[in-house]
Every structure is written in C-alpha cells, then in structure tokens.
Amino acid sequence: MGIELFDIEDAAEGDLRSVHGVMLAAQAVDRPDEVPVTFEALVGSMRTPPAGFGPRRYWVARRDGGIVAVAFVNLPDAENSHLALVTITVHPDLRRNGIGTAFLRDLLPRLEGRTVVEGWEITSGGAGEHWATSVGFRVVNTMVLQLLPVAEVDRTTWDVPVPAGYRVEDWAGAAPDAMLESFARARNALRDAPFGEIDFQAPLWTADRVREAEADLRARGVEQRVAVAVHEESGDVVGVTEVEVRPHRPHWASQRETSVLHAHRGHGLGRCVKAHMARRLTADRPDIDRFYTTTSADNTHMIRVNEAIGYRTVRTQVSVKQDVVVLTLGGTQ
Template sequence: MAFMGVELFDIGATTEEELRSVHRVVLAAQAVDRPDEVPVTFEALVGGLRSPPAGFGPRRYWVARRDSEIVAVAFVNLPDAENSHLALVTITVHPRLRRMGIGTAFLRDLLPRLEGRTVVEGWEITSGGAGEHWATSVGFRVVNTMVLQLLPVADVDRSTWDVPVPAGYRVQDWVGAAPGALLESFAHARNTLRDAPFGDIDFQAPLWNRDRVREAEADLRARGVEQRMVVAVHEESGDVVGVTEVEVRPHRPFWASQRETSVLGAHRGHGLGRCIKAHMARRLLADRPDIERFYTTTSADNAHMIRVNEAIGYRTVRTQVSVKQDVTVLTAHPRVLG
C-alpha cells in the first residue's frame, strides 16, 4: 500500500462509511493506548467530532490514507486570543500500521497547513506509551505531566460529599448563565486558574471579563453543552472567591467532565475547593441521577487538588504528558525531513 499524504476531512460533508473508518482507527488505538477506558462508541465519537470541547478555537480534521484506506487521523485545534500562535495537534495512527513512518509523514505534511501557527502542542498522551516515544523521536519535548482521575458514581461513598460550608461563606450554583450580580467577581475568580501549575505548556487560560464569560456561555449553549457552576461566595464582601465547573456534553450524556476548580489565594486553607466540588457532585446527581461518572485531569504537580479529588471519591487511572515544539524545529528535524 502506498502512502497518499493527508487530506482535510469535512465532518459535515462526509459519508457514514468514512466516519466509521475514522472510528475504527480511534477505537483500535484506544484499545492499545488506553485499555482502561470505556471504548468510545461510534455515536459518541461522531458527536464529539461535530461538537468538540469549547475554549480551544475552531477544530480541523485531517486523515491520512494508504491506497484508499484511512489509516491515521489528526485533530487540530487553532485557539485564538492569548493562544493565537498555537496549534493543538493530536495524530492517531492505527496500531497495526505503526512503526512504518506514517505518523512522521503525516506530521511532515501537516506542519505547513497550520495557518501560520508557530508552536505545536500535543496533550493527553499516555505517559511512557507509543505516543510519547514517537513525539520525542521527532523533536517534541515533554513539558507537563497530568493525571486522569475518574469518579465512578456507582462505587463512591456519597457520605464523602457531606462537606460543610466553612463559616463566613455560602455556596451558590447555577446552570448555563452566571447571575448578573455575581458576574464581575465570578470573572475575576476564574482568572485564578491562570496561576495553576501546568508545567511549561504555552497554552494560556483565558483572561476572563464580563463579556468573555457571556460569550463562552452562549457558545456552550449553541453546542448543546450543559454547563454547571458552583461557587463559594464570601459573605462579608459578596464576592465569588471559589469556582468549580462541570460540563455534560450531548454525545456523552451520562459522563460529567469536571473542568476548572480555583480558589482565590486569600481564601485558601478553609477547604473551599473540596466543599464546592462535593456540592457539585450532590447537586448534579440530584438533578441528573443518570450520570455514571465524573472525570477530570489535574497537573501532577498540583498535589493539593489531587488530594481534594481523592477525598470525594476520585481515583487516578492514568498519567498523561503534554509535549510541545516550535514549528521551525519540527520542520528541520532529521526524521521529519525524511
């Protein structure tokens, strides 16, 4: 079979058979690289392709073929604003065709198509696995380590969610849109995430303000994503001082994606992080008893947040790395040059 190069893959215009070919590649790779995960269904994969996670800019899809068979796929996010120099790239090669130069050829063809981005990052690569070995062999360097943690609802002791609200604070929650009275301090509190440890990755969390919060909320509604927030409010000032966020996405309606959690520095040490995460679990399950699991990623350097998660039932199932490199360095690497 001859390698035919890469081509842009239009999710909206392709056939079901082509989508099933992509699913076969992703499913086979998952079985080898992430055997502890629940296998992704065809419906979940297609839903995720059509409605990718928000906050990372538009996503492009590329496929590589040998003869007419799709043997590798790439997901490319092109963030904006603080991250407009960056391309987030995931290349997946069918396991039976690895070590044949397909991934490297794919990268070679993809680099000139990144719309002027100067830095490439790859995330959620299984530590010590084939993806990490390949990435470092073509010039990427490891810049961060994360842990994937799961909370299986059926197995958790829900008494761990009975966490009292510390004196001087109250907990408030909402679905979809932040109350106007809290909007300013809520945006300010979300910016605390910019100080969290994320190694040496280039990607910067958004610099939130009122308008940006509303734009993000509208984008999630348009995608059919249910966004839930739980905040800790300082009673004396009336300000939001702690935030935790969960998303439930339409293509995986029984899974809850636990996203950012942050507490302002002046209010740490009171157990607010654990309090708002426990409240989130209780409230979500009260409204959505069909939720089967929560999942989250946390920097391996953030020992405190890992302990907070463990205290309410999360368990670590995998260590993952992020890699990055300048486009010019990758382009000039001997293996990529061929």
C-alpha cells in the first residue's frame, strides 16, 4: 500500500471518481440516514472546505493502483496551532485489514509539528469510533447533528417576538462598520459553550479578525448570512447567529455559531435570532430546502432552542483526541 498527498486542484477525474466511490460507500454504511453525496458536491466541498479550521490537506492510500482510503487533514492556526484535525475514511469492503491504522501511522510525522490529533463527526457506536479507540484515541465530546427540513416545518414556530429592549438586524456578507466592534465581542460568547474536552478553541474575535474571516468566505464563494440581537439602550450587538450557504450545495444552509452575551441571556434571544434567520433566508432564498447544525450534547439549552423552531436530531456523533506521541507509540500510554 502506498500513501500520497492528493492535490484536489490537479487530480485526474478518474482519481476524483475513485475518491467519491470510497466516500459514497462509507456514507452508505456509516451514515445511511444522509442524502448520498453526489460527485459534484463532494469535489465542491473538497475545493471549498468549511472556513475557520486552517488549510486542508488531502492524502490517499492506494493498493494495486486503486484508491482504497482517503484522509482529510486540517491544520488550524492561532489558538489551535498545536492541533491537527484528521478524518480517515477506508472503503467498507477493505476495513479490518490494517489500512486505517497504517494510514494514521504514516500521517503522524507529516502533521507539520502538531502535537495533538482530533477527529470529529464520527458516528457514535459505529465502525469509526471502534477503530479510533482501538488505536489509542479517547472520546472527548458528544455532538448531535440536527436537521431542519424546510418543506416539513411549521413556520409559525418562526414567529418569535423580539424581547422588549432589543431589536433584530441582519445582513449578508460584511458586518456594518457601526456594529463591527460589538459584533466581534458578541461572537466571543461562543467560547463559553460546552464542548467537552476537545482541544479546539473557538476564535478570539477582534474587528480585524472578523474582516479577515469575511474576506476568506467571499474568496471561497460562500454566502454568509448573519442575524444579530441589538440592545436598544447601548446600541451593542449582544446576540449572534450565523449561517453559510456553500457553492457546492446551494440548497443547504449550514447553521454555524449562535451565541448570546452572558449578561443578556434568559430573554430568549438565541431562539429569536435563529427564527429570524430562518424566516429571512427562506424568503430571500426559496430554493433553500434544509438547515443543518451540530450542537454539543451537553448544550441542552441550545438543543431545545433548535427543536422549538423545527430542528430534529438525526444522529449522535463523537469527537476523539490523542497526543501525537501516544499515537506514535501505538496508543500504549
């Protein structure tokens, strides 16, 4: 078996089709409740991966010339420059042959000095979790994947009044200059949310960092929508929800962060801005047919907020982590 870096931009179509075959076969076994990923959607997602997690590298494992496994490796920066986010997918027909373990061992020295590896969005109780724990990872968080199917939802659940003393505003793309500083501060409320024992830290937002992130999304062709709760007395942004619509799946809305500053919690602002976002985005983009989001299983409040506006839980997922040195030694420490 040979392992090699995979250049998504220069890859031959035959290799891209092989990667799609591996991912599609794995999805059918590991996440049968999902809509099967199309070739175009997979390649699009690989060329435009989610923002905020650093550059992404792709690796493939070949056996007898054919691609049998794929690795996605994100290398975050700033607060997370010690961390590598790794997902290894082996074709289901070839599992339990040591391919995933050999792939991981080969990748570890190629992680550019990162000291901790984390893996996310692993189906709870599935083959991926069993493999990860067998090679030395430990489970450090549990998440729920929630789906809001637009055609099936009762839209009256989106008729949430704005609490007294606040107003809701929204925008697409760049935040208004007048709100930029308080918007950055409000986004930092996410750092209080429960995420188990994962090492990944939410960004420490500043006005400059917000502008950099907005520019990155524009460069990726991602449509960013934001709804905020504004405290009337101070004029400050105190609650935020953000949604992304990515070019490879233009009918899906990815619900990203929702946060409310601690001093303004207890008024229902999280539900208010999320409901406003659902109404506004579907009015502007009637082609949107679903929203999806992940929430820590410990964050029972946000799960209830999501359910109140039509989300339903479709799968439980786990996150795993381990030090590179422990994995290198075979998970024996």
